[in-house]
Amino acid sequence: MSRNNNPGKPTKTTARAVMVILLLLFGSWVQAAQISVKTDHSPVAVDETFQLIFTVDGEPDGSPDFSPLEQDFEVLGTSQSRNISIVxxxxxxxxxxxxNVLPRRSGELTVPSVSFGKDVSPVLKLRVQDATTGKTPAAASGEAVFMEVGVDQNKxxxxxxxxxTxxxxxxxxxxxxxLSDPQFRGGEVLVQKLGxxxxxxxxxxxxxxxxxxxxxxLFPQKSGELSMDxxxxxxxxxxxxKKQRSPFGSFNDPFFDDFFSSRSYRNKMVRSKPLSLDVRPIPPAFHGKRWLVARDLQLQESWSDAPEDLKTGEPVTRTLxxxxxGVTLGQLPELTLxxxxxxxxxxxxxxxKEQATDKGILSTSSRKFAIIPTHPGDYQLPAVELKWWNSVTGSEQTARLAPRMLKVTGAVQNVPPPVAATPLAAAPVSSAEQPPKAPGNSVSPAAVAVTAKPGGDGINTWLIAGNAILAILWLLTLVLYVRSRKAAGSRVMPEEKTASVPNMSRLWRQLHQAxxxxDAAAVRASLLELAPGLWLEQTPRSLEAMAxxxxxxxxxxxxxxxxHLYADPAVAWDGEKIESGMKALRHGEAQKKPDAKEGVLKPLYPNAG
Incomplete structure (x- = not known):
């Protein structure tokens, strides 16, 4: 009789037994897979979702391909579970x-074979009933749930x-x-939920x-036929x-009735009818430079002080x-003076500010302008006008603020000019910063400074001599300044030039990283920093002005x-298109020069049709 002298080492008999067990297990794994298919309940209706259950015994040859089901069914989702047992x-x-599937039609439908690599499932025949049959007792007299859709404007x-609605x-x-979200075909439509x-x-x-x-x-962005799924x-x-589990019967309360009763539920899908819009292009009767359609539009203004009583050097604020x-915030123009x-x-x-009410979108854009008079006199601010299309009356209208007269008193003030200012002279002037002649009987400040009293000829002589001395001193100062600049030009000028021109390479990298x-906020900041390097004159200071x-x-x-930043975070934006479009501006491929003849208010959206 043999004896194992080394108890810690397995014998040949034990090794053979382990090998036999492994072979048996491996053999059970590699057996051909057996596949069956059935539904989770029967019968099924055309407006109900149900489950096709594919049961695979063994290891299939590959992953399943459920695409053949799309011919007669809408596949809504898939899941799987596994179970391993040793007996x-x-x-x-x-x-x-x-x-999870939804039948595309009623009648006799076929669940085709589904491939699991080389293994395939059997074909299954099933009867799909119409939506008006096969109802639960709660809906035996008709539809228990249905949906209606409608719009206030079809054209x-x-x-x-x-x-x-x-x-x-x-x-x-x-x-x-x-509930699914509205999806349109035939053109882009901006969709925003109201309240x-x-x-x-x-x-x-x-x-x-x-x-x-x-x-x-809904805001259709293209004219023509649009269809909503x-x-x-x-x-x-x-x-x-419902089966009662309480000995006290119903409590006549939905919460307690559900808690003390048992009820099974089934999946159901309700679909609305399709909807279409016939979007009209911009009407020929509209004469505005840019298209803007609204249900109602108003221009408003307010002043911090009465514009008829102003003093030089003291600021006054005008708010427009x-x-x-019925207009999104992105459609409103930028206010300028x-x-x-x-x-x-x-x-x-x-x-x-953009507000979503039950009646639609209400947008408000306001801007403050600080006005500092530097010379006394009478000034007229031009009228502010904005042409828009009234969607209720179907006609063009003009929102208008009348011209404003400013009456300014006091001495001449030296106020530094605003950055990128574009002065528009109201009347011919003789030198820089001389005010226009006031209308009516008012007298210009320059005239007041040189007007002499009767018998005061000596005053005029001293005044002329003083002006001549000031002019000579000014010329001497200018000559000394030019000489000092030339002496230090080789060192100072490059430093000043570098300080005044933005580091475009760094800004482009910054935009790319944002x-x-x-990061929407970082992209906006980078764009505004890049703007002075792309538009040397009249640099845009907002995304709307840049657009x-x-x-x-x-x-x-x-x-x-x-x-996205200021109205609705759900609005999508494409950073790559922004970056590529801005880079095209470096080579002058898409830059537009500002139109000096354009109105005070610049609508953001160009004519669309």
Missing amino acids: NGKASRTTRYLV PWVQQQVIL VRIFSRIQWKEAS EDRRYEKQRDGQSWQVIERRYA PLSLNLRIPAGS AIVAD PQIQGLRIYPDDPVN VQAG DRVDAPLSVELLNLSR
């Missing part, structure tokens, strides 16, 4: 694939606000409901219905009657505002970025 030394493996103008009618309680959902009760055909109402604001409402509705009903000699005008950053990080200087698609993305 009497034999291992078995079962994988279940759950495919809007391009970029006009359209209100989409979705109403869900129900006579039963459901669970886990979700919170409304819930109320409504009588229809002698029956009481619970209604959930949701509203959207049917909206889909996925929910779980009761299947069969555009209030537009022209520079007038004798006045220094400093614009503040715009303050924008785009890659998806007015360039063509699409850069202008569109700049406006989207502005709306």
Whole structure:
């Protein structure tokens, strides 16, 4: 009799036994997979979602390809589960694939074979009933849940606000409901949800219905035929009657009735009818430079002090505002004021607000202008006008603020000019910063300075001599200044030049990093830092002003970025398009020169049609 002298070392018999077990296990793994298919419930209706269950016993040859199901079914999602068991030394493996589907039509449908590599599932025949049959007891008399959609305008103008109303009618309680977002074909449509959902009760055909109402604001960006896909409402509705688990019966309360009862639910999908829009182009009757359509639009102004009683050197603030009903914030123009000699005008950053009400989008853009008179006299600020299209009356209208007269008294003030100012002379002037002649009987400051009293000829002589001495001293100072600059020019001039010109290479890298990080605020900051290097004159100081200087698609993305930052964070923007479009400006491929003849208000959107 043999004996194992080394207890720690396995014998040949033990090794053989282990090998046999491993071979048996391996053999059970490599057996051909057996595949079956069935539905989770029967019968099924065309408006119901259900599950196709593929059960695979063994290891399939490959991953499943469910694309053949798309012919007669809409595949909504897939999941899988695995189970491994060993019984009497034999291992078995079962994988279940759950495919959520929605029938595309009623009638006799075929679930085709699904390939798992070289392994395939069998074909399954099933009957899909119409939506009016196979109802639960709660819906036996008709549809228990249905949906209605409608718009306030079927033929809007391009970029006009359209209100989409979705109403869900129900006579039963459901669970886990979700509604799809509006999707359009034929052109881009900006979609924004309006406020919170409304819930109320409504009588229809002698029956009481619970209604959930949701509203959207639609802004079609292209004229022509647009079609909206049917909206889909996925929910779980009761299947069969409720079974009471409480000995006290019903509490007549939904919470307690659900808690003390058991009820099964089934998936259901409700679809709305399709919807179409016939978007009209810009009408020929519109004569504005840029297209702007609204339900109502007003220009407003306010002053910190009375403009009829101003003093030189003392600032006054004029606030301009555009209030537009049915317009997105990105469509509003930038408010500007022209520079007038004798006045220094400093614009503040715009303050924008976009409000979503149950009636639509209400946008407000306001801007403050600090006005500092430097010379006494009478000045006229020109009228502020903005042409827009009234979507209610179907006609062109002009929002207008009348010209404003400013009366200024006091001595001449030396106020530094604003950056990138563009003075527009109201009357011919003799030298820099001389004010225009005042209308009527008013006298210019220069005339006041040289007017002598009767018998004062000596004063005029001394005045002329004093002016001559001042001129000589000024010339001597200028000569000394030029000489000092030449002496230090080789060292000082390059430093000053470097300090005045932005480091464009660093700014381009900064913009690229912000785009890659998806940081909207950093992208805006980089764009505004780059602007002085791209527009040497009349540098734009906002995204809206920058968009007015360039063509699409850069202008569109700049406006989207502005709306994302200041109006609606859900608005998408493309940083790569912005970066590539800005780089094209370096080579002069897309830059526009500002139009001096353009109106005071510059709408952001070009004519679209």
